[in-house]
Amino acid sequence: MIDIIALRRDLHTHPELGFTEFRTATKVVQMLSEMGYQVIYGRDAIDDDSRRGLPKLEVLEDAYQRALREGADPDIVQQMRGGFTAVVAELQGDEDGPTTAFRFDMDALPIRESELDRHLPQKGQFRSAHEGIMHACAHDGHTSIGLALAERLSDRKFAGKLRLLFQPAEEGVRGAYAMVKKGMLEGVDRLFCMHLGTDVPSGHIKGSSAGFLATTKLEARFTGVSSHAGASPEEGRNALLGASTALLNIHALPRFSSADTRVNVGILEGGTGANIIAEQARMVIETRSTSEETNLELERRVRQIIEHSAAMHELSASVETIGGAIPIRCDLELAELAVREAKGIPGFTHAETVANGSALGSEDASYMIRRVQEQGGKATYMIVGSDLPASHHHPEFDIDEAVLSPAVSLLERLARTL
Known part of the structure; x- marks a missing residue:
């Protein structure tokens, strides 16, 4: 036994x-x-x-x-x-x-x-x-x-x-x-x-x-161009800057009248040195809502922010779903x-x-x-x-x-x- x-x-x-x-x-x-x-x-x-x-x-x-x-x-x-x-x-x-x-x-x-x-x-x-x-x-x-x-x-x-x-x-x-x-x-x-x-x-x-709550867990990766931060900063494309832009705008998303919502950027990391324009950055984000449909809309907006934040800084970005649940x-x-x-x-x-x-x-x-x-x-x-x-x-x-x-x-x- x-x-x-x-x-x-x-x-x-x-x-x-x-x-x-x-x-x-x-x-x-x-x-x-x-x-x-x-x-x-x-x-x-x-x-x-x-x-x-x-x-x-x-x-x-x-x-x-x-x-x-x-x-x-x-x-x-x-x-x-x-x-x-x-x-x-x-x-x-x-x-x-x-x-x-x-x-x-x-x-x-x-x-x-x-x-x-x-x-x-x-x-x-x-x-x-x-x-x-x-x-x-x-x-x-x-x-x-x-x-x-x-x-x-x-x-x-x-x-x-x-x-x-x-x-x-x-x-x-x-x-x-x-x-x-x-x-x-x-x-x-x-x-x-x-x-x-x-x-x-x-x-x-x-x-x-x-x-x-319904939830979606996302991992976003930003890819730019590294360069010397002192000698040639204009030649770089700063992945951390794009990721930071996305972070601020994700947390600025409005509340919804249709359901309770939550959003959080739990991880932001990237770069290799103080004198190097960051070529890579990574973010892990979650959305949550009492409504499955509202969570999907929140996720759509997060993905849109990531795409446009990358474009602002001439970066490429990819987003992967790494977890999820429904009510x-x-x-x-x-x-x-x-x-x-x-x-x-x-x-x-x-x-x-x-x-x-x-x-x-x-x-x-x-x-x-x-x-x-x-x-x-x-x-x-x-x-x-x-x-x-x-x-x-x-x-x-x-x-x-x-x-x-x-x-x-x-x-x-x-x-x-x-």
């Missing part, structure tokens, strides 16, 4: 960034295969051309080699080389029925984990072994819940087909879109997505969520079912159907949810509460491990009920 806390701590010690979850995904494949699941992974589980924000090849290869050093099965991980780290598992129940799917994200964040004695992973000696990378958003808990659920349901005592979706690269909202494009949500009748924490205390369960609309039927089932599980003390979230973040499970609903199915995004010593994406983030087992019990009851 899986020791869910030990499994979560193992994953916490070995965090991996989006599309480099080689060790994690290999472990998932191994465990699911041993349980009798039909497992799909590698290029069979994710669409190559639809992956967004893929790391550079050298980053992917370094992470691949590290996974091998840390014990990843060479035959399995070879099929994931190059960032194909999605895993999908299916199991047929002992009766006919609908296809029920559960989604779990696996990736970590580029954050250096705290070494303070009050931080449990430090005190308990399961702090990240990969400096500058940590599980600061509970995905180690999500993956552990998914595997423990798989073990409990391996007896096949449920009706219909079970599908488990282990997704790479949720951070930056990058991985779900490519799994949808590969067809991994086709034929799903019911989809449950979940997250631990998010300012909901331990013992509480929210059957659905609201407040997720989530949960089906109350599933949310109400989750609340009913949670009330009979030790560890849950309070259940609500709707969580009217105000965090105004984004989630790429939205693409999975919409695809299921487009086919006539139903979906929801649940919040399983967890007391947190620090906020998500903080160096001292950690979860209340006591919530892991009740979360598995909830998902198990949902699968068997449906």
